[in-house]
Amino acid sequence: MKKYLFGLSVLLIVVLVASLYGYATAFNIRNVESFTIDGEIVSLEEEQSSTFIRRMQSLKQYDVISEHQGNIFKHIVLNMKFGDSVSFELGLDYNFNTLSLKDISTDRIYLIDDELVEWIYMQPAIEDIYYYASPKRHKLTINDQAIEQSSVDYHYTKANGVWYNESNEIGSITSLVIHEPVLEFNVEGDGETELKVFRDDELLYDGSLEAFEVPQENGDYTVVVESTWKDLLFYGSDTSTFKLSVQYPPELSMTKTFIRQGEFTVIRIKNVYDKELLYLEQDYMEGLQFTKNGTYYECVIPSTYYTTPGFYTFKYGVGEYGDEIELEVVDREFNLQFLTVSSSTVNSTQTDEAYEQYNAYYKPALEKDVYVTTEPYLEEDNFTLPASGRLTTEFGVQRYVNNKPTSYHHNGLDIANSEGTPIVATYDGEVVLAMELMVTGNTVVISHGNGLFSSYLHMSELNCEEGDVVKAGDLIGKMGTTGFSTGSHLHFSISYHRMYMEPGYFLFGEPVTYDNYNQLIN
């Protein structure tokens, strides 16, 4: 487009048939300076000049027949009847600098005086020369669907140098639904095109069409595509705003369909368009729920030593997309452990007051799911062993205290070492409890997000406070034998909403036993 407007002076051809009626006119024809193509300076006869100007003044738009080729005028015929005699071509220069008149019979060209040029260009009859005066419009299609324009802002100038503006809010909003991550933009029209993508009010993308990537996550987005044009005689923009509804089909999975007591599995659903449509039918346990982690909705299915072995059916999905999976929970033979605890320890720790305190502080801490993580549910075996030492009690062992069987299974791992051995956080999280309790001694509970917690008991001292955000490996305390304890050791447990799981799956990807412990830690 520019090359036409800058380089070429496009001549619009006007044929005038002038007759020689003598009329008086407000314009002085002697202002017209004339010369021939041979360079000979001649004057247009005064009477011819007056007639031309008079005819221009009285010309009506319906007298003009114009021919376009794209945006460029090829030809204009001014339908003037002047009898026979002289024919003229009117040459229009798109830069509005000159105007020439050519006598067809003699090939003489007459340059029209500057003062008359603007006047002629502003005659309503030849308004069509401002072909760009109506807003340019881009045609936008995405995936072959036409996207309507929502607003236009347009500025243009005429020979008089005045800038005219046209703006309108069309307000059309098209909806586009995609089920796969493909958006093929096709913009017809000159200029630059950029786009902005919003989700709710958050600006997610602002840039070129080329660098734009289709959203990976299901949901509703607002997309604003703005195309701009700029030239000497006009500039402006048009905008198409549309609602993009990303509805990729859900992907359903269960990470494991076979678990041992103390192990867990996770239902994962990716591409959830509407979380209200999530459903889960099962008779495994109460309280199972989906939480959003990154682009997944996840439901953790924990198990522990009291989970009844067997097959459990899970029906789950989102809307019309569903799956049915059979989960098998396998019995794990837990060892027995015989403990002798001195009567003074029993007397000081196994009191009503001690258990009231335990219930008031420790148990609620295991529900303070405060740490926020957007990652998928914690993957196995990337946790840090919180202390060095010997494994003195496995997860799940059934205990006999002073030769009396208890109904309790050991809910974590006991790691024994000398008093003062450093104890570190097993994973990133926030400390939700750091205090001395009668039963558990100096106790720390860390929230790791997504309902997962780790606990550290019987420490000789605390090196963190409630509210501290810790990283895996950060010092949180020292090993000791405070509370109901028979010697310096760390009791370390991992729970999901109070259900204790085998820490070995988080530390090593398998249960920790007396047999494999030394091998696993080396």
Ligand SMILES: [Zn+2]
């Ligand atoms: Zn223990």
